[in-house]
Amino acid sequence: MRLLVLGGGGFLGFHAVAAALAAGAEVSVLSRSGRTPHDGVEVLRGDRTGDLGVLRGREWDAVLDTFTDTGPGAPAVRATAELLSGSVGVYGYVSGMSVYAPEGPDVPDERAPVRAAGVQPDDDPLQERSLAKLAAERAVREGFDGPALFPRVGIMVGPRDPSHRFTYWPLRLSRALTGERPRTVLAPGDPDRPVQYSDARDVAGWIVAALAAGRGGVLNTVGPGRAEPLREVLAACLRAAGGAPGDVGFTWVGEDLLRARLADVEEESRPLWYPEDQIPQSAVDSSAALAAGLVFRPAEDTARDTLRWARADAAGEGLDTPEAARREQALLAEWARVAGGRRER
Incomplete structure (x- = not known):
C-alpha cells in the first residue's frame, strides 16, 4: 500500500x-x-x-x-x-x-x-x-x-500521549516505589468504576489495515466496552512499574471533592479521568470494529511501554510535575479532614 x-x-x-x-x-x-x-x-x-x-x-x-x-x-x-x-x-x-x-x-x-x-x-x-x-x-x-x-x-493512551490521563499513573507509581514520591497515592472516586480507553497503537494498526483493505464507513474505534474497573487498571500500572499489591496504598477520594477542587484543571490534565462529567455516555459500542478485527492489548502492556517512553522523553517526564505532587497532598489532607479517607490496598 x-x-x-x-x-x-x-x-x-x-x-x-x-x-x-x-x-x-x-x-x-x-x-x-x-x-x-x-x-x-x-x-x-x-x-x-x-x-x-x-x-x-x-x-x-x-x-x-x-x-x-x-x-x-x-x-x-x-x-x-x-x-x-x-x-x-x-x-x-x-x-x-x-x-x-x-x-x-x-x-x-x-x-x-x-x-x-x-x-x-x-x-x-x-x-x-x-x-x-x-x-x-x-x-x-x-x-x-x-x-x-x-x-x-475515544480516549487514547500509550507512548507519546500528550495528556496526563494515563501516563501519570505508571510514572507516579514508579516514583512511589523508588521513594521519590509518597507511597500513599490519591485515586479518584469509585475503585469499581469502569473505564473505557484505547491504546493508540492498537487503534492506529487497525486503521492502517482497514485502509489497506479499502474499507469505508463509520466505525466506533474505542476500547471494548467498560469492562475494566479503575481498580484493575491502576493495579496493572503498579505491576508495570515493578510493584505488587501492598507496595503502595491507594486512598480513594470522593469525586465531589475532586470536582470542586479541580475546576481550574483542564480535563486532559486530570489522571484517569476525574471527574469525567463531560463524557455523557456510559460506554461506546465498538462491536462493529471488533468484528472487523480491532483488538486491544492488556492494560499492563500499555502501562509498561508508556512508562518506558515517559522515562526516556522529557514530554513524558513532565506529566507528573511538582505542582501535581503538591495538589495531590493537599487533596489527601482535605479528604482526611472531611471524610476520614478510604484506603484501598
Whole structure:
C-alpha cells in the first residue's frame, strides 16, 4: 500500500506511520516543518491551511487525515479531500466518539443520533469540538469521490500521549516505589468504576489495515466496552512499574471533592479521568470494529511501554510535575479532614 499521512509526527499519526511501515507500506507524510520522526518515510513539505501544491499530481492507495477538530478544521479537510479526489483510493478521517448526542442511548453505536447546532447548549464542553468533527466528516463525504473511513476514536493512551490521563499513573507509581514520591497515592472516586480507553497503537494498526483493505464507513474505534474497573487498571500500572499489591496504598477520594477542587484543571490534565462529567455516555459500542478485527492489548502492556517512553522523553517526564505532587497532598489532607479517607490496598 502507498499511504499518505496528513499529520504523522504527533500521537495517533506517529503510531499510524509506524504501523504502516511495519506492514511494508510505502509512506508519505505531509509536514509543515519538512521533518518526520520516522526513518524510511517520504516527507512532503506543505501546509494544511495554505499551500497543498506538493500533493498535486500524486497518487496514493489511501490517505489518513488526523487534522485537528477546531479552528480551520472542516474547510482545510474539504480542500484536501477535493484535491485528492480521483488520485487516492480511500480517505480515512479520524473523528471522535464525542459526536454522539448526550440525550441519545447510554451506549451508542454507529446508528445513534449525533449532536446538532442549536440542540445541545453552546456551553457544553464538547459541543464546539464535536460539531467541528461532524463538519469535517461531511466535508470528506462531499469533497471526496470514493470510499471514506471515519474511525470515531475515544480516549487514547500509550507512548507519546500528550495528556496526563494515563501516563501519570505508571510514572507516579514508579516514583512511589523508588521513594521519590509518597507511597500513599490519591485515586479518584469509585475503585469499581469502569473505564473505557484505547491504546493508540492498537487503534492506529487497525486503521492502517482497514485502509489497506479499502474499507469505508463509520466505525466506533474505542476500547471494548467498560469492562475494566479503575481498580484493575491502576493495579496493572503498579505491576508495570515493578510493584505488587501492598507496595503502595491507594486512598480513594470522593469525586465531589475532586470536582470542586479541580475546576481550574483542564480535563486532559486530570489522571484517569476525574471527574469525567463531560463524557455523557456510559460506554461506546465498538462491536462493529471488533468484528472487523480491532483488538486491544492488556492494560499492563500499555502501562509498561508508556512508562518506558515517559522515562526516556522529557514530554513524558513532565506529566507528573511538582505542582501535581503538591495538589495531590493537599487533596489527601482535605479528604482526611472531611471524610476520614478510604484506603484501598
